[in-house]
Amino acid sequence: MPRLQLELPTIQNWNCHNCSGCCKQHGIFITEEEKERIESQNWAASNEIPDNMETIVTERSLIGKKKHRLAQQEDGSCVFLDEQGLCRIHGKFGEKAKPLACRIYPYAFHPKGNDISVSLRFSCPSVTQNLGKSITRQNKEVREIAELVVPEGRKQSAAPKLTNKVQLTWEETLDVVNALDESLADEKRPVALKLLRTYFWIDLIQKTNFKNIRGERLKELLNLLTAAAPEEVPTIPEPHPPSKVALMQFRLLAGQYARKDTFASMDTSAGGRLKQLKSATQLSSGTGLLPKLHPDLNEVPFEALEGTFGKLSEESEELFTRYFRVKIQGMHFCGPAYYNINLIDGLHALMLVFPATLWIARWRAVTHARSKINAEDVREALQIVDHQHGYSPVLGTWGSRKRVTTIAQMGDLQKLIVWYQR
Secondary structure, eight states: OOOOOEEOOTTOBOOOOOOOOHHHHOOOEEOHHHHHHHHHTOGGGGTSSOTTOOSEEEEEOTTOOEEEEEOBOTTSOBTTBOTTSOBHHHHHHOGGGSOHHHHHTTEEEEEETTEEEEEEOTTSHHHHTTOSSBGGGOHHHHHHHHHHHSOTTOOOOOOOOSSSSOOOOHHHHHHHHHHHHHHTOOTTSOHHHHHHHHHHHHHHHHTOOTTSOOTHHHHHHHHHHHHHHHHHSOSOOOOOOOOHHHHHHHHHHHHHHHOOOOTTTOOOSHHHHHHHHHHHHHHHHOOSBOOOOSTTSOOOBGGGGSSOOOOOOHHHHHHHHHHHHHHHHTTTTSBTTTTTBOHHHHHHHHHHHHHHHHHHHHHHHHHTTOSSOOHHHHHHHHHHHHHHTTTOGGGGSHHHHHHHHHHHHTTOHHHHHHHHHO
16 A cells, blocks of 8 residues: 655644643544443543443434444533543553544544645644644654544545536646635735635636636636736725625624534523524624623623724734645645535635634623733634534534525625724
8 A cells, every 4th residue: 555645734833732622622432443442441440430420422313323422521521531631541541542533633634636634623722822843743643643544545536626516636626725825825914915815816716617727727827816816905905894694694603603512511402492593593683792602702792893803913813824724735624624515615614714713702802801802812712613613513504504605605705804804
C-alpha cells in the first residue's frame, strides 16, 4: 500500500493543554471493539467511578442499529473525566487505550485529490489560541492517527461539486481552493475586506458557463478575477442594515450556533421541545430578550447587539484569518467534511461564521456589561460556533442549508459581514 500523503496546515500550532473542554461537551461514540476493551478494564471494581454510574450507554437508532457511547456525568462531562480534569483511561492505561474519537480530536482528515488534508476544530481553546508546537513538526504523530482513520486501500473519491450542477476535476477544484486561500492570506488587510473581495470573484465563478472554461483557461479566469477583486472592492463599504428577512434567517442560524448542546442537557420531552419552539419564536421576532441558549450568555435585549462595538483587535484579525485558511486548506467546508454540499454553498456557510461569531461575541460582551468586544469575546464565540459548524445535525438539514442559500441569494451575506464587523 502506498504511503499515506498528508497535507498539514502550515499556519497552525497545537498541543493538548489538558483544559478538558472536549471531555465536557462532546458525545463520544465507540465501536463494539472499544466497548469490549473498556469493559475489560473492570472500572466497576476499581472504585474510581461511583457504583450507581454506568460507563457505557447503548442506544438504538430508528432502524434498530445499536450505537455505543461513553456515559456522561450530570454536568455533561465524560464519565471518565476525573476531579483534576484528566482522563482516567489515559492515566491508567495510556493514550492508545482511549477511544479513537478521543485520540483524533481536534484533528479532522478529509480527501484532497490523492492526498489527505488535515484540518482542526476551533472548538478547542488551544487551537484558537494557536498554542503548542507547529503541526508541520508533528508529522509522525498526526500520521499515526490518520492511518487509524483513513480506510486501508482507499480509492480517490470525486471532488466536491463546485455547484449542484457543475463537477470539476480534482485539479480544477484545487485551483479554486488555492485561489480562495490566497485571497484570505494577506495579513495586512481586515478579514471583512478579504471576505468581501473573495465573495466578489467567487460569485462570478458561480455564474460562469464552464462548457469551454476548464483546465488552463480556468486558471487564467481565476487569476483575472482575483486580480480584479481589489479594484472592484477597494474598501469596506458603509454599513447598511440587512433586510428583515435576512436578519431573521441569520438570527435563527446564529442561535443554533449559540446552543450549548450536550447529551446531559438534551431534553427530548414535550416540555423540552416546547422550550426549543419558544426559543425559535424569540429568535424569529428579534424583539424583547434573547433566549437562554448557553450558560455563559445571559438573556439580554436583542437591540443591545445591533450597535457599533468597535474595531477588531489585531489578535482577532489573526484568529479569523487563521481559521478561514485552515478550514479552506483542509477542505473542511464542503463535500464529505460539510454535509456533502457543494463548494460554493459550503463557502457561503463558512463566510457566515464571521458575522455569527461577532454576533455571539457581542452577546458575550453585553452579558458582561460591556459595549465593546475584546479578543477574548471573539475567541470564546468562535469556539462556541465551531463546536457546531459541520457537526450539528441541525445545520445539515434542508432548512438550515436553505437558510444560508437564501441569505446569499438576497445579497445580504455581504451586508451581514459589514454590519457586524463595525
